[in-house]
Amino acid sequence: MNKSLYLLKIFPLLIVFLISSGTTARTLSFSGPKDYARLIEGLSSKELAELKAGFSLFSKPWVAAPSSTRVRDGLGPHFNATSCMSCHARMGRGNPYSEEGSVNHPILFRVSTSNDLFSGPVPDPNYGLQLQINSLAKVQRESQVSARFEYFTGSFSDGEVYELRRAKFHFTKLNYGSLDSKTHFSPRTSPHLAGLGLIDQIDEEDILALEDPEDLNKDGISGKANFSWSPSQKKLLVGRFGHKANVPTLLDQIAGAFQGDMGITSTLFPSENCSELQADCHGILNGGDPEISDRHLGFVHLLLSSIDAPKVTRLKGFNKGREHFSKIGCTSCHRAEFKVKDRVINPYSDFLLHDMGEELADNREDFSASGREWKTPPLWGIGSLRKVNGHTNLLHDGRARSVEEAILWHGGEAKKSRERYRSLSKEERRELLSFINSL
Ligand code: HEC
Ligand code: HEC
Incomplete structure (x- = not known):
């Protein structure tokens, strides 16, 4: 047995001690702000020990097989990054751009030629369902990506001018040939990971009750649920994770991330990131079959299920801002409240898909989501982004540099x-932004 796991087994109390506690809420132990790493109450010492093991599998880099690091070997052959933490730093949100032209690995590109409502997107014949920008030494990378920004200006009703930017992506060094002529791609940035266990607990019926696909109430808003395939439950379920609600359960999302982002196979996702047409990665040594055991996957699942919702810090203007937020129709999609078990949570999302217009469209279907539809993202935790991750890039591709953009x-x-937001006065806009940045 690996030494650290052995220690976990015999010294649960030691582990409790390693997870910081005190008068404030218990958090995961790492350096820097822990706004996305507060643990829920009532975890047993056994759970804390397993969660700590899960945090090690989440935060430490995985390596190529074979290796003496048996617990974390099996990386690749193609992968985007070597650890979960490298895209979700401090359990937070990745910064997709450092400067003009350079794309950081927390943004990834889903690719597919078409879509099936039951089995989901159909892989590109050469590249599969996701472009991996890294590979093991003897294998070629799939691609490199660069971005060029386009800038636009507009103005508020009071005349104040604003500027928006959008990235145009370029794939270079497509080492296994070109993408299929029918292939569409979808850029996706990594969200923060706080409160996901609570989202996982929301009753399907409560999400479905908010649907209005034919817009029968004539408010111009017609949310619909994305029914997507759950490898763990082996059926279509209401999706709630991913930018298009393309994944139904937290366990499916975690196992999917191990496979798609790092090339780590599991019983839920048994195939390596190596398509039939990619000859150089056939026969590369793997790290076991599967590379992460159900037990270890369970530890990471427990870890992410145990992170509490972000805490609200009321900034000046909070109450008025909340009124504007509701009055101008933001709450039609960013629903404040859900009940889970014995608790009310405030994610500010309906977890439904909405047509967000041509400008945001990726033109790529994903289960029931069209190329113009996105899931309303939860707004909780948005105010901590600058403090935790040092940036405020928002939306599915990180194009927005602030809440206002x-x-x-x-x-x-x-x-x-x-x-209606554009028509608010400067003071009202400030109050609304204060409200959102308090979440
Ligand atoms: C290469 C960067 C990258 C790596 C590595 C990565 N993620 Fe992610 N993560 C993302 C992106 C991008 C999304 C959004 C995916 C989508 O919209 O389909 C995401 C979404 C998620 C979500 C869903 C969040 C939500 O609110 O919907 C979870 C949970 C998650 N990742 C967990 C993990 C775990 C666990 C690992 C390690 C096994 C991991 N991620 C590794 C980039 C990454
Ligand atoms: C029709 C539904 C709908 C309405 C109404 C709506 N939103 Fe959104 N909102 C979305 C969707 C969907 C996205 C994600 C779009 C994307 O990533 O491309 C989003 C994204 C956001 C984001 C970025 C979140 C993130 O994590 O990247 C903010 C902030 C936001 N909305 C605030 C507001 C405010 C304020 C209002 C009212 C003026 C509002 N929204 C009205 C559906 C809606």
Whole structure:
């Protein structure tokens, strides 16, 4: 047995001690702000020990097989990054751009030629369902990506001018030939990981009750659920994770990330990231079959299930801002409240898909999501982003540099609401932003 796991087995109390506690809430132990790493109450010492093991599997780099690091070997052959933490730093949100032209690995690109409502996107014949920008030594990388920004200007009703930017992506060094002529791609940035266990617990019926696909109430907003395939439950379920609600359960999402982002196979996702047409990665040594055991996957699942919702810090203008937020129609999609078990949570999302207009479209279908639809992202935790991750890049591709820019990109079903935001006075806009940055 690996030494650290052995220690976990015999010294649960030692582990409890390693997870910082005190008068404030217990958090995971790492350097820097822990706004996305507060643990829920009532975890047993056994759970804390397992969660600590899960945090090690989450945060430490995985390596190529064979290796003396038996617990974390099996990386690749193609992968985007070597650890979960490298895209979700401090359990937070990755920064997709450092400067003009350079794309950081927390943004990834899903690719597919078409879509099936039951089995989901159909892989590109050469590249599969995701472009991996890294590979083991004897294998070629799939691609490199660069971005060029386009800038646009607009103005509020009071005349104040604003600027928006959007990235145009370029794939270079497509080492296994070109993408299929029918292939569409979808850029996705990594969200923070706080409160996901609570989202996992929301009753499907409570999400479905918010649907209005035919817009029968004539408010111009027609949310619909994404029914997506669950490898763990072996059926279609209401999706709630990913930018298009393309994944139904937290366990499916975690196992999918191990495979898609790092090339770590599990019983839920048994195939390596190596398509039939990629000859150089056939026969590369793997780290066991599967590379992460159900037990270890369970530890990472427990870890992410145990992170509490982000805490609200009321900034000046909070109450007035909340009123504007509701009055201009933001709450039609960013629903404040859900009940889970014995608790009320405030994610500010309906977990439904909405047509957000041409400007935000990726033109790639994902289960029931069209190329113009995105899941309303939860807004909780947004105010901690600068403090935890040192940036405020928002939306599915990180194009918005602030909460305000994110609002100004809203189109389609949310266009009316955006126009009402543009008509607010400077003071009202400030109050609304204060409210969102308090979440
Ligand atoms: C290469 C960067 C990258 C790596 C590595 C990575 N993630 Fe992610 N993660 C993302 C992106 C991008 C998304 C959004 C995916 C989508 O929209 O389909 C995401 C989404 C998630 C979500 C869903 C969050 C939500 O609110 O919907 C979870 C949970 C998650 N990742 C866990 C993990 C775990 C566990 C690992 C390690 C096994 C991991 N991630 C590794 C980039 C990454
Ligand atoms: C029709 C539904 C809808 C309405 C109405 C709506 N939003 Fe959104 N909102 C979304 C969706 C969907 C996204 C994600 C779009 C994307 O990533 O491309 C989003 C994204 C955001 C984001 C960025 C979140 C993140 O994590 O990247 C903010 C901030 C936001 N909305 C605030 C608002 C505010 C403020 C209003 C009211 C003016 C509003 N929204 C109205 C659906 C809506």
